[in-house]
Amino acid sequence: MTHVMACIDYSQSSLAVCDYAAWAAQKLGAPLTLLHVLDEEKYPAAADLSGNIGLGSREHLLEELATLDAQRARLALEQGQHTLEKARERTVVSGAAFPELKQRHGHLVESLSELEAEIRLLVIGRVGENSNRGAQSLGSQIEAVVRTIHRPILITASSYRRPEKVMVAFDGSPTAYKTVQMFAASQLCEGLPIHLVMVGADLEDNREALEKARSMLISSGFEVHAEIRQGDVEAALHVYQSEHGIDLLVMGAYGHSRIRQFLVGSTTTTMLRTATMPVLLLR
CATH class of the missing domain: 3.40.50.620 (HUPs)
Structure with missing residues (x-):
């Protein structure tokens, strides 16, 4: 069965993502999945550095660095799990059925691509936790997500407002x-x-x-x-x-004339960047 899948991180926009995902799951009568992806570049998995003995190297220091990386990744995964549990509480209060929680360690686009067969509707915030852009800007990963995932995508506003029109x-x-x-x-x-x-x-x-x-x-x-x-x-x-x-x-994510140049100075890109309301992109 396909799910409404919501991307959860530590950003303020995740609150709106939870609310829009709960609304969508109820409207579609679909199960809800909350996904957290721990960035592999920011929190690399433990690496074997035993062969990296070069100029100025100290094997015990390399081992300590590998241990610290592993500890940081473990703690970040635990924090992510806690965030998912709090997100589940919020969606249940909003009326959604008890959602499934998923956690991945890697890259967001690759993780979503692997899970695409399970997605009926993807819900994602306009900007993520690592963005230094304003709440109404467009996050750096949105372009890659839209180009890669061939499913309907709901890009949320910074705060929730139940759709009426x-x-x-x-x-x-x-x-x-x-x-x-x-x-x-x-x-x-x-x-x-x-x-x-x-x-x-x-x-x-x-x-x-x-x-x-x-x-x-x-x-x-x-x-x-x-x-x-x-x-x-x-x-x-x-x-x-x-x-x-x-x-x-x-x-539509693609169209003719200017809109066909999706996310290359196109009408669609500008609307995603400047819209104060959520945008549903259909492929």
Whole structure:
């Protein structure tokens, strides 16, 4: 069975990750897994340094260094386990079923790649514990995670706000239609009003494309408001969010034109960096 999987670390954003993961698990009726990955570069596993006898080396000092590395890693794993247990308490209080806990020692992207078959929805904070960026910036590992994991990814806001209104960004591309189809088939936002927004010229072709997507959502039981806005994509979407009190943005990870250049100065990247709401990326 696939799970909602939430990435937990020591950052402040993990509180919001717990809350959004609990919400998603309840909406999807899916089991929840909390994952902590101990960074192997920061806390290396114990190494055999007995062969490293070179200039200035002292074998007993090398042994002591290896022992200290092992102790640091052990303590960090224990701290990570404690963090996972506290995260489990928070998600249970938020209404989620008792979640499974997983801990890995390695690299986040590699660990998620190994676990991908178990993931139905990945929930991750916008910035992690090692980031020196602001709460609304984009963490250094998000790009690698999105490029590697071919599962829906919910990138959370810095604090939790239960989603009540959803905006689906639509550009008329085949990828955008696929995004709408995937979204329509999901239970995640069932019962919530949907704002289907296209930024572009108010032309007949665009109106027809928007109506087609709107009909797909309506046929799945959604209440849909569809609108075309003109202007810069990012600015128009932000203005729409502010005007309508949008709590969740849904986007395809890839699209055409500028959006196709995902995370290389693209519209998608800018929205991830500047959005004050959580962003659900569909692949």
